Structure formats: structure tokens, C-alpha cells
Amino acid sequence: MHHRVRRAVIGTIAALFVPALAHAEAPGSGTATDGAIELEGEAAPTTHDVVAAPPALPHAPSVVPPVAEKFTWEPFGFLRLQYRIVLNDPNVAFIGRSDGFELQNARVGVLGALGDRVRYVFAIEGAVDERSHVNVPDGRLRVGLKDAFADVALGGSLTVRAGYFETLVDPDLDAENQRDFVDYAIESRGVRSTEGYQASGLTPGRSLGAALRLAPIVTDASGPKVGFEIAVQNGANEYASDNDNDTPAASASVFARLANQGWVVASARFNRRTVDELPQQKDEDDLQATLGAKIFAGPVGIGVGAAFVRTMFPTTGGPVENAYGAHAQLMIKTGTRLAVGYRFGILDPSSLFVTDRVMEHTAGVVLAVPAYRMRVHVQVTHVAEQGARALTNDRAQLAAELAL
């Protein structure tokens, strides 16, 4: 294929996939196509804009060009490395005693098309952090599947997606290599081991399934457009090869793409999880709701998000457990390469505990280095637990991101 044509095709595919690929990931992981978008800067404008890294949702060419070949592919990838310092808590052994480098992402993948109606993405992550137990400081890096799905165009912007993918049930849709801070918002990522008492995020990870998606393409001239996603997935733990029961997870999302690169998303999801091994499994039902938005006004970008999970225990009859988390952030662009920002995050993992709420205040700086396809983050976070669980665990982070 001629190089220019191929770049154009890849760019188009990337833009088409953006709605699926750019939204939130499991804590500490990333999405696939952002790297490709950067590579194909002409097709994915302003991805180098560190102030308001455009949500990959809204902007894409309005016309899908014809695909000349039956099969196309393009590699992509990115690396994210951070150096993290967490204050040592004097009483809790597993907090703060693992300062050092952490590989957040080592992503490689391919994306492409089969004919003019089928698009695909396959990506693997080499920095999956595997922990044998909760609250242990010694995790292990391993390679894990990140995306493996195909979209079949039904007509217009309507597609059916099938494979291993993540739904839009997340209030923080920034792509991995476009987010404003080193980490995702606390309601999405939870609390990591070694940074505090470990807590899960309130958003689902990836799963096997299928989805019907309407992802209208927005240009600066087209004005806001509304899309949706209806998905059925296994709902088992991320990386699970099979469902954990006979009941799939079902989710529905509605989003609006704003002409000024902003977005609004609202989602709901029901998932019956089954815990423990056969033959002593027990069902737990999660009802999730998320709401997120990001808007831009000149050099200022404002993001908010909230997630709520209600867990019921139909097998054991245990009391209903509610969890919520939210964040609000402000980023101000100072020049073309530098931005500074502040984020407030709150997470209450369980209504059955009155002492488990965690709040974070984060101040950060982001510097873009386009010549080296890099971004650099520096940030400090003050963490405030409730009295009974108070920890000394404020942290400072220096992160670098390189697009391959």
C-alpha cells in the first residue's frame, strides 16, 4: 500500500475506533489507539495538546474513505514509566516502602480493517500489575491481553462490536496517554497497594462480549451529537476466559460529543458476579452508575466524574453495600507545552464502613515534548483517610510517557 494512503486509512480507522478505545481503563492500564492517533496526527488532531487532550470520542473525519484493500494493519504502542515516592507510614508495613520506578504501560498492538465494514484492534499490555493478595507490596509484572475486538459497521455510525473490550461505564474517558494526571481519577482506579489500604475502583474492566454502538462523528462544524452503547459482556473478572456464571453483564451508556472537544457520558450496568470456586460459589449483584463530563473554555479544561456501585448479595443475604467515588479537576494551559492542574478525588468503598472514605488532593504539571513524542508529569498528592484509618501516605510522582 502506498504510504500516504495507508496513513489515511489508519487515521480513519483510528478515528472510528476512538469512541471505544479512548475511554477509561482499569486502574494502571491504558488504551490502545491513542498511540496510533498520535502517529497519525493529521487524522487525530490536537492529540499533542497537553492541556486538554481531546477526548478521543468527538473528533473524526466525517467521511469514511473507501478502503482499497481487504486487509490493513498498523502497529501502535506507548510506554509510561513513573518514579513514585510514598511517605512511609510508621505503623503499617505495606505502605510507603516500595518507592521507586513503576512501569505503568508497555502497550503494543495493531489496528486495521478487513474490507470496508470491519475494523479490528488487538493490543497487549506488558505492565499488568499482578498481586497475589490485597495489601501486599510485592506485585509482579506480567503480560496481559488488553484489547481484542472487531467492529462491524451496520450503516452510518452504527456498529456492532464483539470481542474483548471495555464499555463506556466510566466517568473518566480520557485515553491512557492523554490523561491530565499520572493516574486516573480515584473512583476509576481505586487505591493501589503500597499507596494506602487497597480498594478497588468502581468501574468495570475489560470483558468478553458484544455491543451495539452508535458513535456519531463530530467536527467543529457539526455541533454536538449524541451516541449510545448497549453492551452484553461476561462480566467476569478482567482476564477471565469464561463467564463466572450463566448471567451476563448488561450495560447502557449515553454520551454526547461536544463540538469544543468536550464530552458528557452517563452509564448504567448490571452484573451478577459469582465468587469463589465451585462447588461453593456465591452470587453478588452489582448495579453501577457513572456520570462524567469534560468541557473546555479557552486554556481551561474542567472535568468531573462520579461513580456509584450498589452491591447486593442474593446468595448469602448479606446487607446491601453502596460505594461511591467522584472527582473534579481543573487544568490550565500555560503556553503550548505546559499545563498545571488540580484534582480533588473522593472514594467511599463501602457504606458498611463508616471509616473507609479516602480523599485526595493532587496538584500536577504536564509538559509536552513533541519532538520526542513524550509527555512528562510531575505531581504531588495529599491523601486524607478518615480518623480511624489515618495514614502517612502522601506521595510525589514523576512520570514520562513515550509514544512509539
Place this chain on the structure above:
Amino acid sequence: MTLRAALVALVSLALLPLLGTCGDQAPRARAQIIGALDEAIGGPHALGQIGDFLLENDQIRLVISDTGVSRDPNKPSTYGRGNTTFGGSLIDADLVRVGGTDARGNDQLAELLPGFLFTVINPTKVEITRRGDDGGPAEVTVTGTGGDLLQMIAVLNTGLMFPANLELKNIYRLYPGKRYVEIETVVKNKAANGGVHPFPYLNVMDLDDLLGGNIPNLPIELSVPMGQLPLLGGEQDLFAPGIAGFNVKYAIEDSYKIAGGFPGFPGLAVDFLASRGIGVSYGLTILDAPSNYVKTYAARYPGQDVTPYSMLLPFTYAGVAGVFMAKPPAQLGPNEEFRFTSYFIVGRGDVASVASVVYELRNQDTGTFGGKVVDELTSAPVKGANVFVLDAKQYPITQIETDASGSFIARLPPGAYTYVVVVDDRATPAAQSITIRENEKTGVQIKLPAPATVSVSVIDDRGRHAPSKIQLVGTFDPANVTKDPRTHLYSIQKGERKRPTAFDGTNRYVEGAWWTKDGRVNARVRPGTYEVIASRGPEYEYTSTTVTVKSGQFAEAQLVLTAAYESPGWVSVDSHLHAQPSTDSGVPIDQRVISCAAEGLEVAVATDHNYVTDYAPAIAASGLDSWLLGIPGMELTTFEMGHFNGYPLKIDPGSTRGGEFVWANQPPQKLFDQLRAMSIDPAKGIVQVNHPQQQVLGYFAQFFIDPATAQPYTPTGILGVFAPYGDEFQADKMSFDFDAIELLTGRKSENLHNYRAPSPLPPGPHPNPQPVPGQVVLGPDGRPKFPGIVETWFTMLDRGHKATGMGTSDTHALLGDEPGYARTLLFVGDGKDTLGGFTRDDVIDAIHDHHAITTNAPFLEMRVGSAMIGDTTVVQGGSTEVRIRVRSPSWAKVDHLTLYSNGGAVVADLPIPAAQGTDFETVVRLSLARDSWVVAEATGTQNMFPVVSAIEYPPLDATVIITALSAGLDLSALPIASNLKPNVVHQTQPFAITNPIWIDIDGNGWNPPKAALPRVAPSPQPRPDVRSQFEALPELTP
């Protein structure tokens, strides 16, 4: 087009979930003969093999062994492949495993067999009677005659049952979809004379005749309890709802004190029986039936809760429980049958999963109690927590274990309860109330206090992170020092682990112990202030420091071990170790080898019960090759002839036991021959006699070896009545063809020497003849009533039999039953006791050459000139010096030394100055008139706690069974029944004894001072066969 496609896609998505509901089919059950090992059940105690019978449904899998008779048509013999003598038993049971950690099977059942008192089925036929292919149950039926499980109580057994007239049948019936197997047991009168068969068969006066007129208070009424004998594996903790909980053994013993007397046998009445294990549990229950034994004799169980489902537990022993359920009719007419039904349940690892099946069987209304247990501080789920539901008396009625997500669920009958959560590394919160309603769910979230964390790092004197033992020693309220620790320190009833106390009037106890391969541990413990103790066997002092840890917090400690003494050329050996392959041990092999290395052992001989185990793979996997040498072996375990270790043995990979052998009904010589045949080098294989004087399980005890002659004698009176009757027990079958003998087994120092009466005597009544304070307590026949192993060994030495004296631990567990206490020090050669410097052959040669010291800590050296322990030396004229040196760590100081020669003490109890308790040397000058042997013995009175804990409770003993079943009879002539007997509850104190140096005073070879011991000793008269005494009874005449 777009809309249509969208609709199609939407509908398709909506239909996807429906597909998941398709395909469910009715469950099934089936029976088959195992044709390949792949069809059998795996797991730590799996015994099923080709030719056995498999019963399975969609829930559980079971294996029933075949007849237990060898298939060799020329030599049909019972070979006792399972734990008991005969076949036809339920030997494996597990859940159906579809995956996960135990996918290959997790059988932890040793055996389940019907018991008619102590008659069991000697099967003539095992067959599939229903295959289950019709959608109904599958069945395996075992048919046979009566056999004695224990010959020792044949007189009771035969007198009450007289099984010769009976056909016995056991039908294992498995229904589809059920987690239990229905066991229908049939007793049929097949008397050849066509007469009726009464139960009990003999009237009590006839029985009294057989017992030599020893039954007091006649006439009394006797009964014949029938039921099941479950042998649950060592991993399984027995549970009975009510006062017992997990404290079944002691609750049974407590029940003896309130027994109402015959005809009800004494014991504990339980509503059902269950167990707790890792990943699988078991249970036993019955339904309401008119023949219920306990209900029939309810008045004989005052103070106990008798329900329509009550079963009687008269004993538990090493995982064996007697569970009696049914009382047969007063008599059976010709060809008349008596049937009773019991239900064996397979649970998911906790009691609650068993209890839910019990309630289902009884059609009992239930609701559920469930929820989640989480850490109060971190919110993390607490896996493996024990949720106990308590009744109004605060007795546990069930135990529910939480899964990896902290979740738990159980079915309970409607009612008001309290619950409490017990975890060994967390403080126990107060009990809470719940109410269970029919068909309703009651759910809770339970927050447990966070544990504390202690991180300890230990290096040895060379700076190495060497294997070592790390303990936390705490203190309890001094006000409780006189109380039983079970009442304030831990609750066995609620399944807490035992915490050994110092047992010396202080309030010190061991909160936890960890045997590490590299001196590092990061452990969760209950918050508190602890002394951290690091040790590494007797060659090291222990070091300590104090830490205080609070909930959710951690503390660190670094300790350095220092050497107590050097023992160049000598290695530490424990030649009697049990791990998970043994039915009665739940210690995984990797933990066993690490524990051996951490206790400073250099050689570990695997000696599991009737299972050839090789530690080498586990040693290699643990990285301990440089520290520990493993020798494969086995403890050949008979039911009542004794236990014998063989090593080093070959591993037969084609055998489910690591090797094939026959133990049932074999004379000793055949047992020894088999062990040698299984040896890697039959010419050098070691046969070791274990705990020889232990009642029931000891070779010498069962053969009635006279310590004065080292020869069997014929027991008379009541002793004869309770002696095994088999031909293999006749005195002329006694064999001395063994290489080694345990002198000190574990911490049982009371068995070392003939028992002497304390001074002053304790309150009577005393046995006849009247004991003399300070003198050996004698039996009616004038022999020591509790013969010491050492005295018997001395007699053997006097008579020229050179069996090497050994020290072993016989450990089955860890804390409180540590490996290496006692142990044997073996001389493997100068300069060879370095890491990897000696071989297995060096070890075996040292045993054959008697270069051995039995010890639990002191290093006791002895020399005659240049001759060392085990040597024979020539001392012309007989005048010589014996140089003795004893060294010991400061936690095991010695204070007395004795030198024996030719059966007597030539230096008795020489005091060792306190300042020299860790290093004392002396020279004894001897003028010998004849060839002699000399043996040195060092003792101390120091409490070896915390390195070695005390024996705080009487150890499990088979004699408990006999005691229980003979309650009401006057068996005071039996050693076990005496008022005056060795104290089996005591601290562990230092002890060491050498093997001999043989001194030849004339250079013509060493000649024993007494007549040489014949290899086989003819008995002065045959041992009485109690069975023959029945023939004279008029009741047996047609």
C-alpha cells in the same frame, strides 16, 4: 437498512443471555469397577486402585475397596491395604471437582466401615447391585462374615455379638444429586443350627466366667451397639454440635464422668458428627428410628441432650471414632434380618456444608445465615475465618468457613442464636445475636479487628540466613496460671489452635511458631507484647528480643543465633517422622522438611504409616539440599502388633502406597522380611522397632516381653483375656531380627525406665502387690507393671543382642509435637558432618555400627581409650577408664550422670555442678571381671520450654478405647487401669543416653554376660485364645 440492522443486532444481543439457560439435564449416579487409576480419586489419603468400586453422582465421588483378599489364587490372604484389616470399606470420598486447586481430587478420608461393637465385616463379596443407569441410585454391596477389628477385646466382641452365626452386609447407595451416600447395614442370623441369635449373645454371667470373675456388681445388663467407625484423616478436625464443638475428644472423656451405667455404653451423645478440613469435610448422621441406641437407653445419658437422631461416641483415637447408632432387637430368628441406615456426607470443608445436608435429610425447616467477614481496618475480605453459630447455652452448633471473598453461608433451623467469628491471628470480637426464620435469609457483615504483623529475620553465627524456628512467646493473666489453658487461653471447642504453656507455674505461652527455611518470617498475629524466640535445635542457644504490636501495625526484629556446642563428625537424625501421607497427620511434606531443617536436623527419615514417602523432592523444592538429607522409608503399621520403621526403601511408582506389602495377620519375621525386601539394599536396610512398650501399638507390649529376660511370657488372668489371640502373636513368632529400637520416642520420658512408685505414695487404692515408695511398681506376676524400654534393652544387650538404641520424635504435627525431640546423633566420620559431606550410606552404616546417641538436647560423648560409642575394644585385664563429656545448650542443662554396665548402674546419679550444666566432663575408672558393655546417661530437670514444649494433656492412646468400652468392669489388673501409673503429663527435660561401648577384657571376642538371646524364643505355654473358651459355653451348643 440501518434501522433493520440495528433491530436485528439489538434483538440478538437481548437473546444472548437466554442461551445460557439452555442445556441443564437431570443429575445422575453410577457405579463402576475402577479400570484405570485415572478413574480413581486423588488426594492426600487416596487409596483407591484398579479393581475397587467407584460410586459417583454429580456431587460426590466415593471409592469402596474390594474384598481386601489378595487375588493370588494360591495364596489368598487378607492384606490390609487400607487402615484396617479387612476390605469392603469406604476408603475415598471427595466432592466432584470441576477445576480449581483440587481438580485432581482432595480425598482426606482414611476409611469408613461398619462396626458392630468392634466386629467389622470380613467381606467375601463386593459387588455392584445397581448401576444407576436407570436414573435411580447406584449401589455397591459388601457381604461377608464378622471379623475382629481388635483381637485384644475379642472376648467382649465375641461374647456380645458372636458373629460366627451372622451374615453381615453393607449397602452403599448413592442417589443422583445428593451429597451423601446412604449406608444400609444388614445383620442376618445365619446360624447353622437354625436357632435364634440373641443380642447380647452371652448373658453377663457367662461373660464374667470368661473374664475370670472380674465383673463387679453382677448381674448387670449389657447391650450391643452397632454403627460406623469413621477414620477421618489427620487434616480433619472432628466436630459435634453442642458441648463438644471441636473439643470432641475431651468432651467424650468428660462424658465418662456422668455416665449412667450399663446397658448404655458410656460416651458422648451427639446429634450428628461432622468435620472441618481444607477443601473437603465429612459428616455422619442418622434419621429417627425405633432402633436408635442412645434413645433406647436415654436414661443412661443423664446431663446430655438426647435427640431422635442421637449417636453415641464412646471414643476417638488418632482420627478413629466409634459412632454407634443402632440397637439390634433382643434376638433374631432364623434367617431374620436387622437393618439400620446411616448417612455419610461429603462437605465443602466446613461443618455448615455438612449440616445443611443433615437438615435436608431430616426434612427440617431452615433459613439461611450468610454474609461477609472483612478486616475492620483495611476492608479486605478475611478468608478462612470461622463463623460459629452458638445455641442458647453458647455451645457451637455449626462452623462456617469464609471463602476467598470473605463470604459465608449456612442453613440453620429457625430460632434465636448468637454468632462469633474466630480467627487464630486476630482478636475475637464479642458474640452477636441473630434470628433465623424459615425460608428467609439473614445476612450480616462482620468486621474483625486487624491482626498485627511481626517481621523477624534470623542469621546464624556465620551470618547465614539458615533454617531456624521463630516463636512468639506471650504472657497471659497471672491469675490464670492454675487454670486449664483451654478455659482462658484458647478454645478447642471453637477450633482454635492450642497454645502451649510453659507448664511450670509461670504465665508464659507460645502464641505462634514458624519453622523457616531461611530464618525469615512475616507473620500476622494477635496484637500484644511478645518475646521473639529464635532457635535452631540443641546445637544452638536460643536468642530473643521483645516486641509490642498493635492491631494493624507491625514490628521488626533481627536476631543472631549462637552455637551452644560443636559436634564434629556427628549428625542429627530423626528416623520417625510423619507428614500428610500418614492418615493421622495433616502436615504437608514441604512443611515437614522445613521444620526438620529449622530444628537443626541434618537427616530426616520419612516414616509415614504404611506409605513409602520420599522427602527428596520437597527438600529440593525448598532449597534445603545443603541442610537436610532425606531418606525414604515407611512405618509399617499393624493394628495391634506394633509399628516398625523400614529405611531406606525403594519407591514403587506403580503403587498407590509407594510400595506393596502385607501387614495384616503376619508374624513379625514376615514383616521384617518385607521391609528388608523393600529396601534399596536389602542387606543393609534398617528395621527399627518403634515405641516398643506402648500399649496396643508397641511390639514388646503386645508380645508381653519380660524386661528381665527380654523374652515373651504368657499373660495370665485378665491380661490373658485381653491379649491378642492370633497365631502370629504366639511367643514362638517373636523375632529379634531388627536393627534398631526406639529408646526415647517424642517427649515420653516416662517410658524410658521401669516405673517406680513415687515417695510418698499418692492416695490409694493401690494395685496389688502394694507398691513400695521409690521401688519399681510390680504387677501381680512380680514383673514390672510398667516396664521401661531401657531396662529391656539392657537385658537384650546382656544377652548379646545389639540393637541400636535410637531417639525419635514420632512427630505427627508441628507446634507441641516438634520434629527432632528426641533425635539420634550418629557419627558419620571425622570431617564428614559438613553440608553435603556425608551420604545416606554413612548414616545407615552408623546405625549398623551403633555409633549413636539418643538425645533430646545434650551431646553425650563417651570413650574408653580410643574407642568411641558403638565400638568394641579390648582392655586386657579389665581395668580401664571411661571418659564422659556432656555438653548442652543453656536451655537444657544437665544435672545428673549415670554410667551403666551389664545391666546395672556403676555410677548412679552423679550430680553435675550447676555451673557445669552446659559442659561437664568426668572419668570413671572400672575394673571389669568379665566382658562388659558400658552406657552413659545424662539427665536434667530444667524445663526446655519454649524450645520444646511440655505434654500438657494426656496423649491420645488406643487404651482409651478399651477403657471406655470396658467401663463398669474391674480391669485394675490391666496396666492402663491402674491408679498408680507413670505421669504422662509433664515438662520436657533434658535426657541423653549413649549406645554401648563393648569391652572385651581377654581379647577373645566380646561375649555376653548372660545367655545369648535366641532368635526365636519358644513359649513355655501357648498364649490363650479367648475364642476357644467360647466353645465350652453351653449357649453355643445347638
